[in-house]
Amino acid sequence: MSDTAKKVVTRFAPSPTGLMHVGGLRTGLFAWLWARKNSGTFILRIEDTDKIREMPGSKEQIMESLSWLGLTWDFGPDKPGTWGSCIQSERLSVYKTYAEKLIEKGLAYPDPYTEEEVEAFRKKAEENKLPFLFRNHRPETFESWDGTKPLRFKVPELKRYEWHDEVRGALSAGMEALDDFVLIKADGFPTYNFCHIVDDIEMGVSHVMRGEEFISSTPKFLSLYEALGVQPPIFATLPPILGESGTKKLSKRDGAKDVLDYRAEGYLPGAMVNFLAFIGWNPGGEKEIYSIQELIKSFSIDRIQKAGARFNPEKLDWINKEHIKLLPMEEAFEKMLSYFKDESLSELSLERLKKLLPVAYDRMNTFSDFHTDFKNGEYSYIIEAPVYDQKNIIWKTDTLENAQKHLREVKSILSTLPDDLWNLENIKHAVWEYAEKEGRGNVLWPLRYSLSGKDKSPDPFTLAFALGKDETLKRI
C-alpha cells in the first residue's frame, strides 16, 4: 500500500428484518475478506431504520451467524467507533446534522404533500406509462422543516452519471435515474438512501460491496455525495446468488435457509466459508478446497464474477466432506455422536453405535448424516435383532440349504475366536478363507443379512465387530 492509498475499510450492513441467509452472508464475507486481505477494518453496521419490519432477535442472529463463520468485526453493535454507535437507530442526531447541512445549502426541503397525494401522482404517471418522478412536483418555494413531514433531497443537477465499478467496469445512467428522494421519513427515521451514505462517510468506508439491485440507484447516491461535497467510495457490485431453479434470486421459497441451520445440520464453518466464497468468485487455478487463511490471501475484487450463480447444495456437501477429511477423526466422531444426545440409547446400543462410527464417517457429508440415517431406521439392527424373510439370505443363484450351511460353518469358525481377539481384522481373517473357497458372495451375503436384516448395510465384518461375539453368534 502506498502512503497516499486510503486504508481499506469495508462494512457489512444488514437490516435486522429476518433471518440471515446465504445471499446476505456472502456479501458480508466478501467485504470481510477484502478488509482482512488489506489489513483493513471491517465494520458490522445494523441498518434498523424501518421499525415496522424489524424482527426481534434478528440482530443477535446476524451476529451469531458471522461469529460462527469466524467473520470477526472490528466495530459493530457491541463495539462503537469514534463515530459512535454502529446501530443506525442510535445515530439519529448524526443524520439530522447532515440533513440540516443540506437544508442550509437549499438542497433539502419538506415534502408538502400527503402520502395520498403522492400516491395519486404515482398512479397517474403509471397510467401514462411514465416513470414516476417526484421532482416534477417539487414545490416552488420550500417551507421550513419542522420534523413532522418527510424531508426530501433536492437533486442539485440533472445530468448523466458515469462511474467506475470494480467488478462491472464503466457504468452509467441518464438523468431519469435522479429524483428528489426522501432523506428523513415522517417518523423521524432516515431512509436507507440517506443514512447509509452518511454512515459510510462518517465511518470512513473505502469500499462498498453490495448486490446489483443497487446499480440503478447509484446515480442518486452520487448526486447526494456531490451535494455533501464528499468523494464517493469505491463501488464493487456483487453478482446475485440464484435459487436452484436458476432464474430468480435465492429466496426463502427457493430453499434459502437460515445460515445457522447449516450449523445445526453439521456443516463446518470453514466449509461454509469456502463454499460461499466460490459463489461468484474464484481464484483461478484448479484448487477448490481453501482454508479461510488461504481465501484471505487469494481474494481479489477483480476476480469477482459478473453474472449470477446458482446455489448448489450438492457442491456444498462435497466441499464439506473435503473439509471434514482434514479434521482429526476423533473430533469428527465427537461431533457425530453429539447428535445422539437425546436418543436415550442403552449402554449396549451406544457401544455398538460407537463401533460403527468409522464406517458412518466414510459415508457422511455432514455430521448429522449418521443420526439422520439412524432416525430413518437404517441402523435399527444395533438395537434389536432383525426379523427377516429366510429367502433373503440367499445370494443370487445359491440355494437356501447352501446359505444355511455357510452360516453354520461361519458360526462354528467364529465361535472359536476368543472374546479378547474379537476385532475387525481377526473376524475378517477368520471368515475369509472359507468365503474365498465357497464364493465370497455365497458366504458373505447371508452373513451380512442375518446380522442386519437389510439389503443395504456396512460389511459383515464391521457388523459382527459392532454387535459383539455373543450377539453375532446368536443372530447367525
Next chain:
RNA sequence: GGCCCUAUCGUCUAGUGGUCAGGACAGCGGGUUUUCAAUCCGUUAACCGGAGUUCGACUCUCCGUAGGGUCACCA
C-alpha cells in the same frame, strides 16, 4: 413501459485474438474383498443468434434474443 445490467458443459467456472476450449460438482461406465455407501480410474457434455473488425474470433464492435435488476416515507 423508461433506465440499467448479464450471457462458456445440466451446475459452478478457467480462458483476456491462434487452446484437441481446461477443472470441479452432478451424470454415466469400470476397478476395488458380497450389498448400499465411500474411494480410485475413465467418460459424456458448452462458447445464445446474426453481422462486422481481423490472416485468424469464446475473446473486440454493433444489432438481435433470452434472463435479471430498478423505478417506495423497504433496505
